[in-house]
Ligand SMILES: Nc1ncnc2c1ncn2[C@@H]1O[C@H](COP(=O)(O)OP(=O)(O)OP(=O)(O)O)[C@@H](O)[C@H]1O
């Protein structure tokens with residue numbers, strides 16, 4: 001016997017087809033006990049489908065789902081140790097907040113006094129003490145969101161599943177609820193698996209993020225790794241906004257852009273790649289500085305014609321057009337005058353901060 005806990009959720013080689021449509025194409029991932037994991041990806045990539053297979057609202061075509069080490073395939077949602085917060089909340093509008101929160105406990109035949117006690121406890125946790133008697137139709141969107149959260153948490157699941165839980169809220173409320181979700185996760189120590197298409201939200205909330213594209217997980221990693229060391233061009237582009245220089249590996253460790261070697265690229269940047277490989281160099285805008293043409297850049301540098309200069313106080317955004325017509329953006333501290341629009345300048349960066357991905 002070992003006392004290492006099994007992963008809270010194990011998704012094992014799952015595929016899911018709806019007739020001709022393949023929604024999930026072979027996904028495997030483990031969620032550790034107590035982790036906050038987010039599934040991130042564009043609309044239609046399969047995020048909700050994946051979440052539904054954990055909750056039991058959908059079954060995989062092939063593969064296995066285990067919760068706490070036990071296979072749950074074929075098991076009804078309420079028999080799994082999970083609870084789900086739906087994007088549209090799915091509350092009972094004409095019932096009171098207390099009745100909505102009590103719902104899952106009634107289903108599980110918890111005794112009355114215990115229900116009352118746990119509902120009160122939950123109202124306090126979601127900051128709605130004293131609101132138990134109000135009807136759902138009489139509360140705000142942010143309050144309804146918290147009721148949906150309370151209704152799921154009250155059954156004390158090991159794993160809480162959240163499908164775009166903050167999708168219906170305005171920006172300000174969203175930020176506030178993000179902080180509350182994070183706090184509740186920390187205080188309860190449960191495993192959270194959330195779905196979002198908002199990369200900033202995913203970066204803010206998660207211990208790890210699974211980035212999905214067209215039914216596959218392209219990378220499953222912590223936010224910093226995703227940002228600094230994206231595994232694919234898609235991840236680089238989807239998470240955080242990146243400059244992508246489409247290049248080709250040339251002889252002697254050169255990186256050819258538009259037929260010419262990019263200057264300042266360390267030869268070990270292209271190790272493990274073959275001559276002729278098509279690659280993209282990922283450069284985050286905040287790593288980039290501009291200098292006059294002809295100045296000595298310490299690291300990699302590329303010429304661009306300045307098409308736009310946007311000043312926003314602390315940071316100025318300088319947009320340049322590269323030789324191949326693609327755009328390249330620098331976010332510079334607004335400490336020096338920006339280059340003039342229409343001029344050609346050098347965009348340069350610290351080579352240890354850029355990163356090569358296959359194209
Ligand atoms: N019940 C269903 N029947 C047929 N096709 C479905 C069904 N549910 C989902 N799909 C298809 O599976 C794919 C993935 O859908 P899913 O709802 O998982 O996407 P999503 O990533 O959650 O998107 P969104 O961000 O828009 O919610 C889509 O092509 C969708 O049309």
Ligand SMILES: [Mg+2]
Nearest residue numbers: 047048049163
């Ligand atoms: Mg969805």
